[in-house]
Amino acid sequence: GDSVTQMEGPVTLSEEAFLTINCTYTATGYPSLFWYVQYPGEGLQLLLKATKADDKGSNKGFEATYRKETTSFHLEKGSVQVSDSAVYFCALTRGETSGSRLTFGEGTQLTVNP
């Protein structure tokens, strides 16, 4: 079946550091890929998505590129801020949108220190 694997956390960085959170997936066909963010006490929010190979999703300085050859969708940000501290989830779906059922990774806790 479909599965998503994220790098283990927690991840602790200093402000303005470069961030990479690795995500790889296993799925047949051409899934759509997502990154969600969960701030403390809040629900999951869609951060970015990509629906086909080589697509790059981007939002709020975060980027991820759909790499079919390596089945990866790594999340990157060039300069993190304290406000980026949250849990990040990688996910996939067979549909083109998050309106279909999602398969999630384990989540990665990010803490950014001033």
Add this chain to the structure above:
Amino acid sequence: GAVVSQHPSRVICKSGTSVKIECRSLDFQATTMFWYRQFPKQSLMLMATSNEGSKATYEQGVEKDKFLINHASLTLSTLTVTSAHPEDSSFYICSARVASGPLNTEAFFGQGTRLTVV
């Protein structure tokens, strides 16, 4: 727009009692709602998919008689954990798919409910 409210955010109950969790779409109609569960240090696992006016579809291994899901209107779905036990302690989160409009292909999440059974 596209706000999903889940209530309560935290609940503690005694073993053997039942707990109801509500998931409301506040400013849109949702034909489909999803219920997920998350154990500590693990990923969100889909429990069931509910469509307004019909029976929920449960994932393999999820007891439908224990986790009762009702989706009686386009803005409300409920999950009732019946005869709760400590192993039911978990983080439960719902998502709702917009029924129509420009956001009609995306799903939006509630803030989750932390259930502790003592």
